[in-house]
Amino acid sequence: MQCTICLDDEGEVVxxxxxxxxxxxxxxxxxLIQLATHASTTRGRDAGLAWSLCGTCKQKMRGVALKLAExxxxxxxxxxxxxxxxxxxxxxxxxxxxxxxRYAEAAETEGAVLARRKELVGEDxxxxxxxxxxxxxxxxxxGMYSKAAELSRHVLSVRQRQLPPDHPELLTAMGNLxxxxxxxxxxxxxxxxxxxxxxxxxxxxxxxDPLTLTSASNLAGTLLYRDQxxxxxxxxxxxxxxxxxxxxxxxSSTLFTTNNLxxxxxxxxxxxxxxxxxxxxxxxHTSAHGPAHPSSLVMQSNLGMALQDAGLPEEATSLSESAFxxxxxxxxxxxxxxxxxxxxxxxxxxxxxxPKTAEPTLREALEGITETLGADHLRTLEIAVxxxxxxxxxxxxTEARALLEDTHQRELRLFGxxxxxxxxxxxxxxxxxxRVGEPRGMELLQEAHAHQLxxxxxxxxxxxxxxxxxxxxEIQGRAIPAxxxxx
Numbered sequence: 001m002q003c004t005i006c007l008d009d010e011g012e013v014v015x016x017x018x019x020x021x022x023x024x025x026x027x028x029x030x031x032l033i034q035l036a037t038h039a040s041t042t043r044g045r046d047a048g049l050a051w052s053l054c055g056t057c058k059q060k061m062r063g064v065a066l067k068l069a070e071x072x073x074x075x076x077x078x079x080x081x082x083x084x085x086x087x088x089x090x091x092x093x094x095x096x097x098x099x100x101x102r103y104a105e106a107a108e109t110e111g112a113v114l115a116r117r118k119e120l121v122g123e124d125x126x127x128x129x130x131x132x133x134x135x136x137x138x139x140x141x142x143g144m145y146s147k148a149a150e151l152s153r154h155v156l157s158v159r160q161r162q163l164p165p166d167h168p169e170l171l172t173a174m175g176n177l178x179x180x181x182x183x184x185x186x187x188x189x190x191x192x193x194x195x196x197x198x199x200x201x202x203x204x205x206x207x208x209d210p211l212t213l214t215s216a217s218n219l220a221g222t223l224l225y226r227d228q229x230x231x232x233x234x235x236x237x238x239x240x241x242x243x244x245x246x247x248x249x250x251x252s253s254t255l256f257t258t259n260n261l262x263x264x265x266x267x268x269x270x271x272x273x274x275x276x277x278x279x280x281x282x283x284x285h286t287s288a289h290g291p292a293h294p295s296s297l298v299m300q301s302n303l304g305m306a307l308q309d310a311g312l313p314e315e316a317t318s319l320s321e322s323a324f325x326x327x328x329x330x331x332x333x334x335x336x337x338x339x340x341x342x343x344x345x346x347x348x349x350x351x352x353x354x355p356k357t358a359e360p361t362l363r364e365a366l367e368g369i370t371e372t373l374g375a376d377h378l379r380t381l382e383i384a385v386x387x388x389x390x391x392x393x394x395x396x397x398t399e400a401r402a403l404l405e406d407t408h409q410r411e412l413r414l415f416g417x418x419x420x421x422x423x424x425x426x427x428x429x430x431x432x433x434x435r436v437g438e439p440r441g442m443e444l445l446q447e448a449h450a451h452q453l454x455x456x457x458x459x460x461x462x463x464x465x466x467x468x469x470x471x472x473x474e475i476q477g478r479a480i481p482a483x484x485x486x487x
Contacts, residue, residue, distance in 0.1 A: 005031035015290075016054055016061040024056070029064055033071040052092060066100050069093040083120070087113055087127075094134065101335025103142045103372070110135040124158045126169075133176060141336065143374025145184045152177040166204045168211070171197045175218055183377070185414040187226045194219040208246055210253060213239050217257055220264075225378075227420050227455060229268045236261040250288060252295075255281045259299050262306065267420075269460035271310035278303040294337065297326040301341050304348055309461050313352035320345040336379075339368040343383045350386065355393040362387040376414060381407050381421065385428050392432050401436070404429040408444075420455055420462070423448040427466040434473045445470050 002009045004020075005027050016025045016032070039050035051072040054061050061068065072089050081089075090113050097106035114135055117128040132151045139148035156177050159170040174197040181190035198219050201212035216239045223232040240261055243254040262277035282299040289296060301323035308316035324341040331338050346361035366383045373380055384407040391400035408429045411422040427448040433441025445466060452463040 001026045003028045003031055005035055015063045015292075020054060020057050025054075025063075027064075029067050032061070032064060032068060033075075036068060036072070037075055051089075066093075066096040069096040083116075087116060091131070091134065094138075098138055098141070101331045101337070103138055107135060107138045107142060110138055123154075124162070129155050129158060133173070136176065136180065140180050140183055141373070143372065143377055145180060145374070148180045149177070149184060152180050166200045168204075171200050171211075171215070175215065178218065178222065182222055182225050185225075185376075187222065190222045191219070191226065194222050208242050210247075213243060213253070213257075217260065220260065224264060224267065227418075229264060233261065233264045233268065236264060250284045252285070252288075255285050255299075256295075259302060263302060266302075266306045266309060269309075269456060271306055274306045275303065275310060278306055292326055292330065294327070294330055297323045297330070297341070298337065300326075301344050305344055308348050308351045313348060317345070317348040317352055320348040334368060334372070336369065336372045339365050339372065340379060343369070343379075343386070346390075347386050350390045350393070355390045359387070359390050359394060362390055376410055378421065381411055381414075381425070385425050388432070389428050392428070392435075397432055397436055401429070401432050404432060417447070418451060420452070423451045423455075423466075424462055427452075427462070427469060430466075431469040431472075434469070434476070442470075442473060445473065 001013045001023060003013050003026060004024060008028075011028055011030075013026045013028055016027055035055070036050040039055075051068050052060055052065065069089070069092050073093055076086055076089055090109055094106045094109040094113065097103075097109065110131065114128065114131040117125065117131045121128055132155050136148045136151035136155070139145070139151065152173070156170075156173040159167070159173045163170045174193045178190040178193035178197070181187070181193065194215065198212065198215040201209065201215045205212050216235055220232045220235040220239070223229075223235065236257060240254065240257045243251065243257055247254050258277050258281040262274045262281065265271075265274035265277065278299060282296065282303055285293065285299055286296045291297075291300075300319050304316045304319035304323065307313075307319065320341070324338070324345045327335065327338040327341040342361060343365035346358045346365060349361065350358035362383065366380070366387050369377070369380050369383055384403055388400045388404040388407065391397075391403065404425060408422070408425040411419065411425050415422050426444045430441040430444030430448060433444065435441075449463065449466045449470060452460065452466055456463050458464075458467075
């Protein structure tokens with residue numbers, strides 16, 4: 001592969017990670033640094049863009065962002081930059097650290113930038129608010145939700161005081177707080193904020209503007225958290241129809257919505273439709289951006305989940321292993337996306353009938369994601385249930401019971417007894433308790449089954465799994481009659 005700058009193929013030639021694919025995206029890091037150094041002396045106010053955007057496609061060079069950000073700081077250190085230039089460079093460095101999954105380092109830098117912005121221009125200056133928002137997003141990814149919410153609420157409060165109600169910056173602040181509210185399981189507040197932002201976007205920009213469609217997609221994501229699968233699917237379908245017509249079927253926004261609708265279909269148990277949409281999104285995104293692009297890897301992992309749920313464990317395991325390998329290479333072993341991919345690989349292996357091999361993979365994923373996102377994060381709880389099921393399959397009932405008891409109590413506190421995630425945890429815990437002779441296990445299974453029949457229907461994977469546990473208990477002679485589907 002030849003460097004597009006010096007036209008030499010000696011040394012390490014890497015992909016820039018922008019929209020230039022194949023040989024067009026290849027370059028030496030040293031050549032990119034030299035090019036950016038030269039451009040930064042001639043672009044004036046836009047000098048910083050030379051260190052982050054590809055000169056050809058004008059998109060962010062994600063593959064080398066961190067190395068370029070570090071080189072930019074080193075370059076500035078040799079001169080006499082203004083404080084604003086230095087703060088801008090440190091901000092971009094923090095963003096590159098964030099994208100690489102190094103959240104703690106990103107937070108440290110963003111905190112220092114925020115403190116200095118406050119000293120220079122005060123708490124309510126637009127640049128200070130931007131710094132506050134950046135740190136809030138990083139706190140959210142660190143599982144520090146209370147701190148994230150505090151910062152985000154301050155940003156929204158100032159925006160509301162300074163800006164008209166339909167201003168784009170205000171609407172963005174509403175959306176950012178809504179995402180944090182979802183992480184805190186404050187779904188009512190999240191939905192209220194998302195709906196208000198969506199309605200305002202429609203008034204200001206029109207129903208088919210990309211920003212309006214993004215707000216609609218965010219609202220659909222909140223509805224998913226609230227178990228409103230049909231409403232989420234309807235809204236996502238509406239967005240996807242417009243995006244396909246206005247942006248085209250292969251536009252990145254269209255593909256992300258395609259992927260999101262596929263996820264909703266999977267949660268509804270509509271596996272054939274889900275797999276078809278996942279394949280469409282994955283094929284198009286891979287064709288445009290390559291198989292190693294992080295979004296391609298996420299879509300690959302998502303498809304693996306759907307294939308496993310549809311009863312196709314071999315292809316699911318193959319895709320999950322490929323996605324995990326790619327994420328490990330792209331982000332390193334401790335990035336949350338890598339840990340999620342590791343979990344999905346373990347889930348696929350366990351679902352394929354090999355819980356012994358899956359158990360250490362799932363345990364490592366749970367430990368890593370708990371440290372990264374916190375014990376109460378929805379992803380952490382999902383992994384804990386699957387690990388509990390795996391431990392139970394291996395006959396480790398004592399450890400499985402302790403893990404599932406803790407997970408079920410957390411989900412009751414966070415989501416309430418009627419949430420689908422709580423029902424899944426209740427079913428898993430109930431199965432273990434029945435096997436060790438605890439009468440409470442049958443009560444949990446009955447409650448979970450009744451909820452799943454009502455919310456998901458009798459043929460959904462989770463419903464049939466709970467029904468199988470009830471039947472097994474009946475065979476063991478410790479059952480009461482199974483729940484009957486409501487009329």
